[in-house]
Amino acid sequence: MPICTCTPARGTLTAAAEARLAADITRIHADINKVPPTYVDVVFSELPQDSVFVGGRPGTPLLVSGWARRGHPQTETTRLALERSAAASRIAGVPQDRVMVVIQDSPARSAVEAGRVLPDPGEEAEGLDG
Template sequence: MPVYTCTLAQGTLSNEAKSDLAREITTIHSAVNHVPGNYVNVVFNELPPTDVFSGGQPGQPLIINGWVRTGHPDEETSQLVREIADAATQVTGVPVEKVLVVIQNSPAHHAIEAGRVLPEPGQEHTWLAAGG
């Protein structure tokens, strides 16, 4: 259901660090938003170092942009960004000053997974029982 895109300069993270970060994001999202881990998607978008800027200068930020369904409580979303930012720093070694986590959302009915419109937050169990 959720999609996390991690954008960074090529060579910033090892394959092991990417795998560890994807696992941490999955664990955190599952715990905070009550979604089975197998529905959490994490994608790494690595760009040439000449295409990544921070403050108008070439840089090596780690930008994690997440999409979730509208309707999760604000305090859960705040917890989600804090925990993901902390995990990103701990797992990857990227300094906290270079980590940006942003959560965006849209209504559940604006997305389809497994051929079905996504459920509203809180309706996951019904959706899964019906064949999700």
């Protein structure tokens, strides 16, 4: 259901670290937003080092952006962003100074998974089980 896209400069994360970070982001998201882990998609889109800039100069940020259904309490979305940032820093071995996390949203009814329109947050029983 949610999508998380990590965009590191090439070489920032090993394949093993990607797998660990994907597992951790999934666990955090399932816990805070109360969705089954199998509904969490995490992808890594590595970019060449000379294609990444911070402050207009070559840099090595770890960008973690994502989408979730609109309507979760803001305090939970903030917690999600904070925990993702901490996990990315710890698992990638980069200081949090270089980690930027953004969570975007749009209406659940603007999204379709497994052929079904997504339920609003709090209305999952109908959408996920039946």
